Amino acid sequence: MSPALRSGADVLLGRMRSPENAAGEHMTPYLRAANVGDGELILDDIKTMNFSPSEQLRYALEPGDVLVTEGSGSRSTVGASAAWVGSPSPMMFQNTLLRLRARPHVEPRFLYWWSRHAFVSGLYAEASQGLAIWHLGGERVRALSFDPPERTEQRRIADFLNDQVNRLDRAIALGHRQLELTDQASISEMTSALIGEEEVRVPIRWLGARVTTGPFGTVLAASEYVDGGVPIINPSHIRDGRLHPSHTETIPRHVADRLRRHRLGSGDLVVSRKGDIGRSALVNDQADGWICGSDSIAIQLGHARIRPRFLQALLRLPVSREQLLQRSIGATMPSLNEGNLLGLRIPDVSQDEQEAREKAASRLDKENMRLRGLLTAREAVLQERKQALITAAVTGQFDVTTARGVA
Numbered sequence: 546m547s548p549a550l551r552s553g554a555d556v557l558l559g560r561m562r563s564p565e566n567a568a569g570e571h572m573t574p575y576l577r578a579a580n581v582g583d584g585e586l587i588l589d590d591i592k593t594m595n596f597s598p599s600e601q602l603r604y605a606l607e608p609g610d611v612l613v614t615e616g617s618g619s620r621s622t623v624g625a626s627a628a629w630v631g632s633p634s635p636m637m638f639q640n641t642l643l644r645l646r647a648r649p650h651v652e653p654r655f656l657y658w659w660s661r662h663a664f665v666s667g668l669y670a671e672a673s674q675g676l677a678i679w680h681l682g683g684e685r686v687r688a689l690s691f692d693p694p695e696r697t698e699q700r701r702i703a704d705f706l707n708d709q710v711n712r713l714d715r716a717i718a719l720g721h722r723q724l725e726l727t728d729q730a731s732i733s734e735m736t737s738a739l740i741g742e743e744e745v746r747v748p749i750r751w752l753g754a755r756v757t758t759g760p761f762g763t764v765l766a767a768s769e770y771v772d773g774g775v776p777i778i779n780p781s782h783i784r785d786g787r788l789h790p791s792h793t794e795t796i797p798r799h800v801a802d803r804l805r806r807h808r809l810g811s812g813d814l815v816v817s818r819k820g821d822i823g824r825s826a827l828v829n830d831q832a833d834g835w836i837c838g839s840d841s842i843a844i845q846l847g848h849a850r851i852r853p854r855f856l857q858a859l860l861r862l863p864v865s866r867e868q869l870l871q872r873s874i875g876a877t878m879p880s881l882n883e884g885n886l887l888g889l890r891i892p893d894v895s896q897d898e899q900e901a902r903e904k905a906a907s908r909l910d911k912e913n914m915r916l917r918g919l920l921t922a923r924e925a926v927l928q929e930r931k932q933a934l935i936t937a938a939v940t941g942q943f944d945v946t947t948a949r950g951v952a
Contacts, residue, residue: 551687554656555646558615558683559638560604562594569595574634576606578614578641583625584661584710586612596637604637609653611645611660612638613669616680623679624669626660628653643686652696654703655939659691662939665932694941702938705945713931720924724917731913736862738905739855740892749856750887753849758818758883759839760804770794775801778809779838780817783826786857788815788835796836807837812853814844816860818881822873823866825857842886851891855899858906859891 550556559575573596580587596604606612608631617623629636638644645660647653663669672689673679693699740746759777774797776782776790783789801808809815813828819840828835828843837843846853859865872888873879894902938945 547690547692549687550645550689550691553648553651553691553693554611555644555648556683556687557604557644557646559640559642559644560596560600561640566595571595571597571601573601573637575604575637575639576612576629576642577639578616581612581614581625581627581642583664584627584714586627586629601635601637606636606638606644607631607646609647609657611653611657613643613645613660613664613681613686615641615643615682616675616678618678620670620673620675620679621667623673623681624660624664626657626664628657643681643683645686650696651693652699652703654707655693655699658703658706658935659693659939662936663689666936702945706935706938709934710931713927713934717924717927717931720920720927724920727913727916727920731909732863734909735858735906736864738909739858739862739902740864741894741902745893746890747893748888748890749844749849749851752851752891752893753846754851754856754887755845755849756883756886757807757837757843757845759807759837759841765796765800765804765839769796769800771797774798776832776835777838778815778832778835779840780820780824782838783815783817783824783841786826786861788826788828788832790832790835794838801834801836804836807843809833809835809837809843810845810847812846814846814853814857814860816842816844816881816886818842818886819878822879822881823860823869825860827853827857842881842883844886850896852896852899852903855903856891858903865889865891 559577572593574591574593575596576586577592579590606629608629610629612627612629614623614625617625645656647656668689669681669686670679672685673681674685694702759779765777770777770793772793772795774795776788777794777796778788778790779794782791782794796804809828809832811828811830811833814825815828815837816822817824817840844856846856868889869881869885870879872885873881874885937943
């Protein structure tokens, strides 16, 4: 039978938060689950609570301690681990974290990499229990199998992983930067393709666009919603330029008939007027007759000199979103009204020119998606390689002294 983790590490659950510790003579910073990611500490939001001198002795972190998230809403994310490197002032930890502290015969850095392995391999996930929230529990973690090699080999493994994983992390970070640059270049090219240079821009109301918002107040009662009726379209249903209605946010046909002035027609654009304002979706034949919700605005273009897909492409541009934000109202949550949206200024060009610009923007968007796909796939390969490398080194699947440069 393999030795348990308790033989190689002291495992301690952090101190519980309570109202009486929200203030006191010994306010001390502490870490919680939100401060720990897979292999990283997130220290931009550190909270404090009162720890008595005896509690500070018990819960103070030391350099080399490994912090493990004790619970999570997802079984796959419980057990994320990071190493504490120390700080000028004392740092405690809360009971959303477990602290692993290496015993004398265990190299702290090896314990850290073992914990990373336990996370990526699913060892922690298998040990967790729960329903809505998955918890590890100190005793279950103490009982996990832990059979390290002798300490000299532990150090070699830690040195190897420090080097190789850092290389992979640098490659992943470079991929993130390439992705940012690709998106920036795509936005710039699409803006040029759609808007052009130094041409007349006019409010969309001048081009014949009309708008309508959804039913407000007591016009539609909560009791009138049914399953499987006519969909009500709100911002949460507008994703990826398409409509994704909820089967529970629907109304009977006779209620929809009463709200016919809020009906959507094929070729309309539905625009989010709250939150992420300007997000839009094109109404197709299937959605003809659905109802515009109170947090959305429908742009009706049937008699306008604007092609729906051209306007939708313009609404995706940051420069258009910024224009809408500047015209929005509301201090805490930006909100558009009909007049704000009708004031959106766009190029006054022929519909043939609009179609040509749509197609140019579509080609650029497809190329950007292709490049994004390549970069995302490359990152997935690097992440998989990193996970496999950590597990293989920690579990002794290869000799790290002859494996230099595998990354």
